Amino acid sequence: METQAQQTKGDANQNLKLAIAMGILKYKRLQKPNDGDPQPPCNNASESDAIVWKRKAKERKAEILRLKEDLRLAEDGIQYDAFPQSVSCKCYFFDNFGELSPKLSNDGSESNQRRFNDVLRRRFLRQVRLSERKRRRLGGLTDRSCISDYASENELEQLRASVDFLVELCETVSPLRVEEDNFKNWSHLGIDFILDTLKALSSMGMEELAVESIVSSLVTRLMRRMCNAPQDESHHSPNNVQFYVQHLMRKLGSKAYVGQRMILSVSQRISMIAESLLFMDPFDDAFPKMHNCMYIMIQLIEFLVSDNLLTWSKSEAFDLKLLEEWLTSLCHARKALELSESRNTLYILYMDRIFGDLSRQLGQVSFLQKLKPDILAKLFS
Known part of the structure; x- marks a missing residue:
């Protein structure tokens, strides 16, 4: 019995030693694989796929961020500006500014109309729509005249919105900032768009009462701004807002x-x-x-x-x-x-x-x- 117990104890020690030796060997192989040892192909393939998908995820995230930035710029109305933000209008519109010119052509000739191309029209409309949405978000209510359900309804709405945009543009500019914030560019586009819309309404048989109400409101508000505009130290300063508003009224006329x-x-x-x-x-x-x-x-x-x-x-x-x-x-x-x-x-x-x-x-x-x-x-x- 004693001899059998000693033999069983010896076998258990042998098994324990063998198990410890195998564990140490396996641990060493995992910690420091030998150069000659074959690498498991499954693990390498998994690691390679993970790196590829991580890179794709980063690229997709960067693309999404870039698209979000493009969307923000487009909603601000400056992504496709035809003029740089710091450059004022250098076209025919401000020629003869503050000067008497009997030969000045303001009849909406074809050469002037060609300047007002589709890109600028879309640019101005986008800015007007952004202004309208901002006004609605702030809870402001715009005056809506009763108009009949004809094809001219859309033109009337565009005319009303562009009039509001032009007046607000004149009301926000100050004598020291006439050259800034694209005032000249936006006012030029606004005047051309209003005149172009009036021409379209005239060709389709404008609704006299609705159009006259909008035009009278425009004239009254611009005249009020012209008379009440803040002045700088020099009455005849080129930055005097009064003369710019007067010029806009002159062009509208x-x-x-x-x-x-x-x-x-x-x-x-x-x-x-x-x-x-x-x-x-x-x-x-x-x-x-x-x-x-x-x-x-x-x-x-x-x-x-x-x-x-x-x-x-x-x-x-x-x-x-x-x-x-x-x-x-x-x-x-x-x-x-x-x-x-x-x-x-x-x-x-x-x-x-x-x-x-x-x-x-x-x-x-x-x-x-x-x-x-x-x-x-x-x-x-």
Whole structure:
């Protein structure tokens, strides 16, 4: 029995030693594989596939991030800009800025229309839509006139949105930042787009009440901005916002439908300010501002008459009744300014220059005899 127990104990020790030896050998092989030992092909293939898929995942992640950045730039409206952000408009649009130019062509000729290509149109529309979405997110409500369900509805919506965009652009710019934020580029595109949309509406039979409401709102808001724009130290500084807004109104007035209504609104405003100046203390702080507003409005009328009256008169859609209306309003404005002549004779000199230009240009048109005799008497007196 004792001998058998000793033999069993010896076998167990042998098995234990053998197991320990095999474990140590296996551990050493795993820790430091010999160069001559064959490598397991399965493990190498798995490791190679893992590296490939990791690289693909990193590339896909980088691509997704790049696409997200492209989307953000596109939504900001700057990915496909035709002009660099720091460069102002150098085209024909700001030629004759602040200068009287009777030969200035503003009739929407084909050469000017070719400049307004499809790329710029899409660029401006994208910017307008972004502005509209931002306004809706902020909870602002836009005025929506009742319009009939015709093909012109889409054009009217585009006209309304572009008018809002242009006015907001003028309201956000300051005298020190006229050259920044693409003000010149966006304002140029805005004016061209508005005139182009009005032309399209005219060709399809525009809805008079809806369009007139939009145009009247545009003229009123721009005129308010022109008169109330902040000024820098120099009145005639090239960065004066008033002159830029005046130039935009001058360009809009190249279309008779807008220009005649613009003269009517501005002349009525002149009459109101002239009456206010009669009862205002010249030493009042608001007096210089009103004087400046008066000057820039009279100058705007002179620009509109000098640039466009002959071109308007050649149009088949020229409104003679509207012509008589704004001529009458202009005569009332002149009479109102005569009452303040003792304070400032420059107003009358400017108005006389306008009436002289009116007489010369209307004398060249064939419908002069169709005007009311009392208007002709005031005009040529």
